[in-house]
Amino acid sequence: MQLSLQQLVPIPLREKVLAHESQVWNKDIALQNGYTFIQAPSGTGKTTLIHILYGIRTDFTGRVAWGGQQINDLSAAALAALRTTEISVVFQDMRLFPDLTTWENLEIKRSLAGNIAEDEVIDWLAQLGIADKKDSLAATLSYGEQQRVAIIRSLLQPFKWLLLDEPFSHLDKANTAKAIILIDNIVKRNKASMLIADLDANEHFSYTQKLVL
Amino acid sequence: MAGITRESILRKLLLQRHKSSRLWAALLALCIGTTLLLLSVMIWWNFSELLSGHGDNDSLGSTFLTISKRVTDDKMGKPELTIFGLGDIAALRTAPQVQDVGVLTSSRFHVYATISVSMGFGTDMFLEAAPDRFIDKIPSGWQWHQGDNDVPIIISNEFLSLYNYGFAMSAGLPQLSASSIQSLTFTLKVGEGDRQDRYRAHVVGFSDRIASVLVPDSFIAYGNRYYGMGAISMPTRLIVKARDPSDKQFVSYLQQHDYTTNAEQLRWNKLRSVVTVVTAATGILSILLLSIGALVFILFIELTIARAQQSITLLLQLGYAPRYLSSFMVKRFFPMLLGTVMVAGIVASGVQYIAAIKSRSLNLSLPHLPGWPVWAALAISTLLLFILVARAIARAIR
Numbered sequence: 001m002q003l004s005l006q007q008l009v010p011i012p013l014r015e016k017v018l019a020h021e022s023q024v025w026n027k028d029i030a031l032q033n034g035y036t037f038i039q040a041p042s043g044t045g046k047t048t049l050i051h052i053l054y055g056i057r058t059d060f061t062g063r064v065a066w067g068g069q070q071i072n073d074l075s076a077a078a079l080a081a082l083r084t085t086e087i088s089v090v091f092q093d094m095r096l097f098p099d100l101t102t103w104e105n106l107e108i109k110r111s112l113a114g115n116i117a118e119d120e121v122i123d124w125l126a127q128l129g130i131a132d133k134k135d136s137l138a139a140t141l142s143y144g145e146q147q148r149v150a151i152i153r154s155l156l157q158p159f160k161w162l163l164l165d166e167p168f169s170h171l172d173k174a175n176t177a178k179a180i181i182l183i184d185n186i187v188k189r190n191k192a193s194m195l196i197a198d199l200d201a202n203e204h205f206s207y208t209q210k211l212v213l
Numbered sequence: 214m215a216g217i218t219r220e221s222i223l224r225k226l227l228l229q230r231h232k233s234s235r236l237w238a239a240l241l242a243l244c245i246g247t248t249l250l251l252l253s254v255m256i257w258w259n260f261s262e263l264l265s266g267h268g269d270n271d272s273l274g275s276t277f278l279t280i281s282k283r284v285t286d287d288k289m290g291k292p293e294l295t296i297f298g299l300g301d302i303a304a305l306r307t308a309p310q311v312q313d314v315g316v317l318t319s320s321r322f323h324v325y326a327t328i329s330v331s332m333g334f335g336t337d338m339f340l341e342a343a344p345d346r347f348i349d350k351i352p353s354g355w356q357w358h359q360g361d362n363d364v365p366i367i368i369s370n371e372f373l374s375l376y377n378y379g380f381a382m383s384a385g386l387p388q389l390s391a392s393s394i395q396s397l398t399f400t401l402k403v404g405e406g407d408r409q410d411r412y413r414a415h416v417v418g419f420s421d422r423i424a425s426v427l428v429p430d431s432f433i434a435y436g437n438r439y440y441g442m443g444a445i446s447m448p449t450r451l452i453v454k455a456r457d458p459s460d461k462q463f464v465s466y467l468q469q470h471d472y473t474t475n476a477e478q479l480r481w482n483k484l485r486s487v488v489t490v491v492t493a494a495t496g497i498l499s500i501l502l503l504s505i506g507a508l509v510f511i512l513f514i515e516l517t518i519a520r521a522q523q524s525i526t527l528l529l530q531l532g533y534a535p536r537y538l539s540s541f542m543v544k545r546f547f548p549m550l551l552g553t554v555m556v557a558g559i560v561a562s563g564v565q566y567i568a569a570i571k572s573r574s575l576n577l578s579l580p581h582l583p584g585w586p587v588w589a590a591l592a593i594s595t596l597l598l599f600i601l602v603a604r605a606i607a608r609a610i611r
Contacts (some may be wrong), residue, residue, distance in 0.1 A: 056530060076535045076611070083532035095527055097226060104222050109531055111219040157532070 001086065001160040003031040005193075010048045012128050014061075017045055023211040024049065026062070031081040031195065034208030044213045046197045047092050050165040053195070055079050055088050062136070066161075083114055085158050086174035096152040098139035102130065102149050106156060112204040113157035124152050128178055143170040151179050155186045162187055164196045168204070180204050223541055226524040228356045228517065238508040240553050246503030247557035247594055250375040251587050253495035255561055258584045259568065261489045263577060278366060279317065279451045279472045280305070280467070301470075305453065305493055309462035313454040315344040317425065318433050322440035326403040326414070334386070340366075341425040342433035347452045352418035357429040364401060365417040367427040368394075373419065382454040391419060404440035423452060457486075507598055514546060518609040525610055535610050542606045550602060553596045561587055 006028050009017060017025040024038065025045065040046035051057040052064060053072050064071045066082065074082065082091075096105050102125070110116055125131045128148040133141060136147065145168045154162060162183070162200070169174040184205060185192050194205070297316075306314050320340040327335035345351055354365050368369050377388045389397075395504040399414040420427065455463060458474075467474060518525065527536060569579040 054530075070542075080529070080532050080534035080537075083530070095530065097524060097527065098221065098226065104217060104225070107217055108219060108222045108226075108528070129518055153531075 001067040002033070002194075003161065003193075004065045004068075005029050005031075005062065006065075008052070008064060008131060010045055010052065010195070011059045011060050011061060013045045015094065016043070019043075022213055024213050028212075031193070032209060033193045035205045036195045036211065037202075037205075037207040038195065038211050038213050039199075039201050040197050040213035041199060046199075046213060047165055049213065050089065050092075050197055052161050053163055054087060055082070087161045087163065088154045088157055088159040089163040090147075090150050090154045090165060090167045092169070094143075094146045095150060096138040096141075096146055096153075099137065101135050101137055102141065102145075103134045105149055106153055109153045110156040115158050116156050120157065121152065124155070124182060127182055129175065140178040144172070144175065147171055148175065148179060151183065155183070159190055160192050160193045162192055165192065166198050167196065169198075176204070179190070216330060220541075223528075223538075224545075226415070226528070227521045228545060235513055235516075236549075239506065239513045242506030242509055243598070244504065244506075244553045245552070246499055246501075246506040247591070248560045249495065249499030249555050249595060250503055250590055251557055251561035251583070253492050253499050253563060254590045255565055255568075255587050256488070256495065257492040258586045259565075259579055260492070262584070267541075275277070275474075278452050278453045278455060279332075279423055279425075280453050280472045280474050283471045284389075284582070285471075295449050297449065297451055298447070302448075302451065305451065308466045310456045310458065310460045311453055312456055313346070315347045315452045315454075316448040316472060317423070317450040317452055318430065318437075318448060319343045319450070320433055320441070321437045323405050327400045327402075328397060336427060340428045340433060341423075341450070342430040343423055343425075343427055343452055343544070344430065347422065347454070349420050349422050350418065352566050354415075354417050355429060357406045357432040357437055359431075359581065362413055364414045364428055366399070366434055367413050367418045367420050368416055369424040369426075370419045370421050371424050397484075403436060406498070408440050410440075411601045424490065425450075429518050459510070503594060507601055510598075511601060514602065514605055515609050518542065518606070535607075539603075539607045539610045542610065543603055544608070546602055547599065550598055554591060554598070558588075558591050561591075 003025065007026055022030070022044070023118070031097050036139075038046070038049070040049070044085065048057060052060050053071075055074065058072055066086065071079075081106075097108070100108070106121055109116075110121060122134075125134060128151070130145050131147055131149050133149075140147060147167070151167060154164075160207065162182075167183075168179060171179060183194075196205070228266045282297070284295060287294075287468045300313055302316070305311060310381070324338050324340055325335060326338050345355075348367065349356075352367065355367075357364055373391065373394065378388065382389050394416050398415070399416075400410040401410060403410050414428075418602060453474075457463070518604070528538060529535065565579070565587075566581050569581045572579045
């Protein structure tokens with residue numbers, strides 16, 4: 001599924017994003033299948049871009065289309081279907097339910113699509129070193145633990161694109177490496193594409209495309 | 214993991230932040246409003262049934278009036294002036310509030326009745342016939358065919374009272390109950406000279422509507438033809454079924470034509486007017502209370518959703534469809550609504566049952582279950598509540 005952007009400019013950041021040269025904002029681009037890295041220094045609208053692509057923000061000019069379908073034209077039901085079977089996301093601010101346990105945070109997503117078995121989720125928790133946090137409230141987890149839960153949650157559905165907004169910002173090198181392996185495996189299993197937006201250049205994955213925001 | 218389901222998690226996220234005391238208050242208001250609505254419809258329906266003379270309600274045939282032309286000093290000695298012509302009857306049929314007009318046909322032959330030899334009571338009398346549809350309750354055996362020796366009679370309850378409390382007391386005769394009168398056999402000596410016969414007569418029923426001694430139409434028709442020598446009997450009294458005899462236009466019509474009627478019946482209809490006003494006031498109050506109950510309930514739901522707004526936003530971002538979340542909330546609140554209206558329906562049914570039992574002792578007949586307007590009011594109010602709640606939920610979850 002191709003992601004195409006045409007003259008995309010976020011309205012609240014219009015002056016700011018047009019003040020410097022960007023390979024994304026106000027350009028016509030088509031993101032090819034594969035791993036895309038978007039390097040986005042602070043204040044260039046990285047999170048805004050992820051939110052626009054995921055359909056959370058609609059305050060932009062230009063066009064965003066997933067597989068030829070404009071995201072602004074989608075009904076609430078179509079958007080929900082897109083988010084359940086086509087696109088998944090790891091938010092920069094994790095967005096877990098603080099009053100739910102780790103397991104409940106995962107189960108509320110897993111039960112929606114139902115394509116991942118419970119045992120596999122337990123296995124992934126173990127892979128990322130948070131199996132013992134299964135019954136802990138999300139509010140009591142450290143940022144690093146929350147980030148790992150958010151990563152696992154994003155993998156609990158079928159998807160064609162995985163959007164990641166600074167996915168390893170709270171993780172040390174060892175945990176980052178474990179998360180990279182898990183993400184890479186599941187993206188490949190889904191035959192999906194991935195878009196990572198981060199502050200600095202990195203070589204976490206074999207990127208097919210690199211852009212500067 | 215056992216015990217953790219999507220439903221249980223959604224309940225935790227969406228429904229745990231509400232105050233149950235507010236929910237109970239809203240449900241109580243809804244329940245009281247619905248119950249009052251049903252009761253007001255029930256009161257209105259029961260009185261309509263009683264006052265329109267449906268069923269076995271002999272005592273409240275209040276929409277039936279006997280009408281005659283007033284006998285004034287000028288009309289004395291001129292019986293033709295108190296007779297109703299065909300034109301009078303046709304005009305009366307189109308008068309305001311009038312639903313039906315029947316003719317009271319009186320006997321044009323001599324009748325002498327004796328109760329029994331032992332009591333030694335006999336009197337000249339007259340008989341009348343009314344169309345069957347105007348009789349309070351058709352008693353069994355209410356028929357006469359030429360050649361029958363037994364004649365059924367319906368007498369006015371007023372006559373029974375007059376006899377028991379007036380005549381019997383002053384003449385030293387025994388007072389008679391309704392059942393004892395029905396067990397008596399009268400002898401009717403009908404006609405004069407060559408054309409004279411004796412009939413056995415029984416009182417088979419009592420009437421509140423018609424102050425007369427009634428026999429079947431067929432007996433009067435035969436009697437007038439045979440004993441009355443074919444005398445044409447033009448009516449002097451009519452029986453009228455009126456929707457609301459206390460209506461000013463109807464009363465004014467009677468006055469304009471100098472017709473008189475039984476004022477007692479009008480009194481019943483004034484009672485009906487009072488009942489209508491009371492029912493309407495209760496109805497308005499109940500609708501008001503129901504609206505307030507519905508408003509409080511809907512506000513409670515909106516407040517619950519507002520408190521869970523952050524969770525709802527995140528659930529939508531995770532891929533939950535608004536329709537799914539709305540339906541989850543609807544499934545949670547609809548059983549409460551259903552329970553509330555069911556309680557109201559049960560209370561109304563209980564009240565109707567008690568009213569039916571109590572009314573028996575007043576010789577009135579009410580059904581043991583509420584009538585269809587009560588169920589219609591329940592269905593409509595429930596449907597409206599469901600629609601309002603479903604719309605409020607769908608509006609709040611977008």
